[in-house]
Amino acid sequence: MLFKRTKKQPKSDHVTVTLPQVKQAIRKFEEDMPGPINRTALILEDKRIDMSRLKRYLGGIPERNFYMSRETYEIFEEEDKLVPYYLDLVQAAVDSYISDTGKLPLLEDTWLPEVHYRLLSTESYLKETPPFPLYITDEEMMLTHRAEHFE
Known part of the structure; x- marks a missing residue:
């Protein structure tokens, strides 16, 4: 125990x-x-x-x-309960986009590899936009909500 x-x-x-x-x-x-x-x-x-x-x-x-999060296995407390929902939603969209296009859906002219929600939405990969940015990491193209991951 x-x-x-x-x-x-x-x-x-x-x-x-x-x-x-x-x-x-x-x-x-x-x-x-x-x-x-x-x-x-x-x-x-x-x-x-x-x-x-x-x-x-x-x-x-x-x-x-x-x-x-089913996709990233990251664990969250009650106050962050929306994070795993959006991680899983966007991770599936990013994976499908990469599979179909061979490209990463990233915002241009940013110093962090931030996911381009509008691109994923207009291409019908994403049905709902998270209220916070998500970033694509080098570790198997997994997402994170932590900008400090890149510092």
């Missing part, structure tokens, strides 16, 4: 956890699962992580939700 039960509800299964603890529990879950099962098995339709499946690693069910 990675931590103790919360004091305000000693008899419940709810616990207080940190993002690093959730990440550690997910790694342990993935290590314990047979070959074809990976961490994406934990992702619910709304991108929430199914904490009931991590209960044995965390000592209970967290009091708050955590979210994961």
